[in-house]
Amino acid sequence: MTYRTFEDDRAMHRARRDRRAPYPGGAALAAGIGLMLLGGLAAQRYAGRQQERRPADSAPGRTARQSRHGRYAVTGRSVTINKPRQEIYAFWRDFSNLARFMENVESVHEAGDLSRWTIAAPMGHAVEVVTRIVQDRPGEEIAWRSTEESDIDTEGKVMFRDAPEGRGTVVEAVIAYRPPMGELGRILAKMFQAEPGLQARRDLKRLKMLLETGEIATNRNRNDG
Amino acid sequence: MRALTFHGSHDVRVDTVPDPEIVNPRDAIIEVTSTAICGSDLHLYDGVIPAVQKGDILGHEFMGRVVDVGSGSTLKKGQRVVVPFTISCGQCFHCKIQQFSACDNSNPAEKQELTEPLFGHPVSGLFGYSHLTGGYPGGQAEYVRVPFSDVGPIVVPEGMEDDEVLFLSDILPTGWMAAENAEITAGDTVAVWGCGPVGLFAVQSARIMGAHQVIAIDHHPRRLELARQMGAKVIDYSQTHVLEALMEMTGGIGPDAVIDAVGMESHGFAPDNILDSVKQKVGMGADAPHALRMAIMACRKGGRISMPGVYGGFADKFPLGALMEKGLQLRTGQTHVQRYTHDLMRRIQEGEIDTTFMISHRLPLEEAPRGYHNFKENQNDWTKVVLKPGMAV
Numbered sequence: 001m002t003y004r005t006f007e008d009d010r011a012m013h014r015a016r017r018d019r020r021a022p023y024p025g026g027a028a029l030a031a032g033i034g035l036m037l038l039g040g041l042a043a044q045r046y047a048g049r050q051q052e053r054r055p056a057d058s059a060p061g062r063t064a065r066q067s068r069h070g071r072y073a074v075t076g077r078s079v080t081i082n083k084p085r086q087e088i089y090a091f092w093r094d095f096s097n098l099a100r101f102m103e104n105v106e107s108v109h110e111a112g113d114l115s116r117w118t119i120a121a122p123m124g125h126a127v128e129v130v131t132r133i134v135q136d137r138p139g140e141e142i143a144w145r146s147t148e149e150s151d152i153d154t155e156g157k158v159m160f161r162d163a164p165e166g167r168g169t170v171v172e173a174v175i176a177y178r179p180p181m182g183e184l185g186r187i188l189a190k191m192f193q194a195e196p197g198l199q200a201r202r203d204l205k206r207l208k209m210l211l212e213t214g215e216i217a218t219n220r221n222r223n224d225g
Numbered sequence: 226m227r228a229l230t231f232h233g234s235h236d237v238r239v240d241t242v243p244d245p246e247i248v249n250p251r252d253a254i255i256e257v258t259s260t261a262i263c264g265s266d267l268h269l270y271d272g273v274i275p276a277v278q279k280g281d282i283l284g285h286e287f288m289g290r291v292v293d294v295g296s297g298s299t300l301k302k303g304q305r306v307v308v309p310f311t312i313s314c315g316q317c318f319h320c321k322i323q324q325f326s327a328c329d330n331s332n333p334a335e336k337q338e339l340t341e342p343l344f345g346h347p348v349s350g351l352f353g354y355s356h357l358t359g360g361y362p363g364g365q366a367e368y369v370r371v372p373f374s375d376v377g378p379i380v381v382p383e384g385m386e387d388d389e390v391l392f393l394s395d396i397l398p399t400g401w402m403a404a405e406n407a408e409i410t411a412g413d414t415v416a417v418w419g420c421g422p423v424g425l426f427a428v429q430s431a432r433i434m435g436a437h438q439v440i441a442i443d444h445h446p447r448r449l450e451l452a453r454q455m456g457a458k459v460i461d462y463s464q465t466h467v468l469e470a471l472m473e474m475t476g477g478i479g480p481d482a483v484i485d486a487v488g489m490e491s492h493g494f495a496p497d498n499i500l501d502s503v504k505q506k507v508g509m510g511a512d513a514p515h516a517l518r519m520a521i522m523a524c525r526k527g528g529r530i531s532m533p534g535v536y537g538g539f540a541d542k543f544p545l546g547a548l549m550e551k552g553l554q555l556r557t558g559q560t561h562v563q564r565y566t567h568d569l570m571r572r573i574q575e576g577e578i579d580t581t582f583m584i585s586h587r588l589p590l591e592e593a594p595r596g597y598h599n600f601k602e603n604q605n606d607w608t609k610v611v612l613k614p615g616m617a618v
Contacts, residue, residue, distance in 0.1 A: 082317060202335060206334050208317075208330065209314075209334070212329075213314040213316050213317075213330050215249040216333075217249075217314075217330055217333045217334070217350065218248060218249065219350075219361045219362070220248050221245040221246070221370050222244075222245060223248055
């Protein structure tokens with residue numbers, strides 16, 4: 001099938017209707033927290049479109065005051081990085097690099113067209129997510145979706161486009177996920193600072209630091225502290 | 226190592242803490258030979274800057290000897306360097322256009338979230354100046370870890386004393402940028418509020434940039450005398466109506482440019498200021514901009530306001546009408562230190578700028594708490610305190 005972005009959340013909702021939440025109860029919470037997982041990733045959406053009969057503005061849907069996207073939480077973030085588009089694409093496309101700047105991602109191993117993510121969750125738990133690339137346009141876009149065997153139901157994409165006048169590249173990451181335990185799970189994850197929106201924001205900043213300066217800023221005074 | 230740490234409002238102590246080490250490739254470790262207490266450190270001391278934690282090492286004016294370098298540093302062990310208080314990567318959009326204090330990459334990602342809600346954007350990392358600016362351990366210590374050491378530190382030429390070059394770390398470039406932001410042209414009168422170290426360097430810089438007259442405003446006789454030595458006319462606000470005097474001293478026009486070198490903790494027995502300081506004490510408002518209000522009222526129509534003074538929050542009773550109706554321009558910001566260090570080093574070497582005249586006290590690091598107390602409480606006599614970790618107690 002063709003990869004579908006989230007311009008129409010009803011379509012996405014339909015596509016997922018039969019799937020059941022992978023985890024109930026406490027395990028789901030751990031999964032939700034680990035879910036930040038795909039950390040910096042995210043999925044474009046379109047929201048608030050039905051709230052009033054007025055023409056759509058130019059802003060991304062995820063910035064709408066009211067958003068509706070079924071059981072999925074959708075979040076995203078843009079960052080401008082002072083490096084060429086192809087270079088950033090290539091860095092991201094090698095998924096083993098992602099653990100270098102995604103705080104809670106312990107490792108990503110690629111096997112064929114699948115990638116297995118190990119994501120740290122609170123209290124020593126780990127969450128496993130297996131994703132399949134559903135779109136790969138070199139220098140422009142990478143999109144992925146979780147498979148049935150994953151602990152979390154999620155999809156996301158990252159897009160690359162030239163910033164104006166030689167200012168580098170705009171990297172836009174969007175992620176959609178179904179929070180275990182619904183809205184409550186999302187709030188709990190946010191309390192543990194593992195909510196994907198929050199994590200995406202931080203992880204993209206770390207990506208920018210790593211690519212622009214070769215290191216990630218820290219105020220630590222020692223390697224053990 | 227020994228280091229000056231924050232324990233609470235008006236409570237700083239010299240403690241023993243772990244030595245820093247190289248963490249990132251571009252780091253260097255500096256053994257501090259001289260470090261100063263800045264007027265802006267008094268805002269931390271007074272507890273009016275948020276996000277300062279117990280145990281934080283303070284200090285952002287420091288210099289010393291390189292004792293260790295990471296693989297990406299361009300410094301060499303043994304070099305003497307002065308370190309800018311702004312931490313800048315040198316490679317982001319802002320650093321490339323010399324807006325070093327707006328660096329995108331020096332404030333750790335999780336710390337950036339503290340300033341985003343407060344200021345709309347994260348700000349750059351600074352040494353020893355709260356977790357809003359990264360929570361980096363500061364320079365009032367025996368050793369400091371300096372990130373991006375290939376960008377910030379400036380190597381001290383042979384034969385120059387610490388006291389001659391130490392202030393390149395902050396107050397000299399800050400005073401210089403304050404004068405630059407005043408956009409001085411021939412015939413201009415520049416009025417400077419506050420004769421602390423930044424105000425005094427602003428006076429000196431404004432003279433060098435060709436101001437016709439510089440008028441300095443304070444109430445400490447000793448500080449006014451230092452301003453006079455630097456070529457300023459002076460107004461003692463405790464005995465003179467400042468606005469009237471400024472009009473009379475400029476032929477009824479007002480100063481062409483005004484500089485607020487006071488910041489968020491203005492003194493003065495004026496109704497607005499009393500209310501501001503009460504609000505500050507009870508946590509209702511961070512800034513007490515009495516001097517800035519007066520500067521805006523004094524400035525001539527179409528004039529310029531330069532604001533090197535530090536503010537951290539919100540102000541009220543702000544004369545927005547005067548700003549708009551008189552068509553004033555306001556320029557401000559944390560100093561883009563690295564933009565100025567080489568030029569200012571040359572001017573010091575050539576004897577054009579005097580950097581030592583304001584130093585009133587040199588103390589061992591162990592006596593830093595006494596330095597803070599007196600710099601705060603005895604401002605007339607304690608005009609600038611330099612701490613020397615190597616000095617015998």
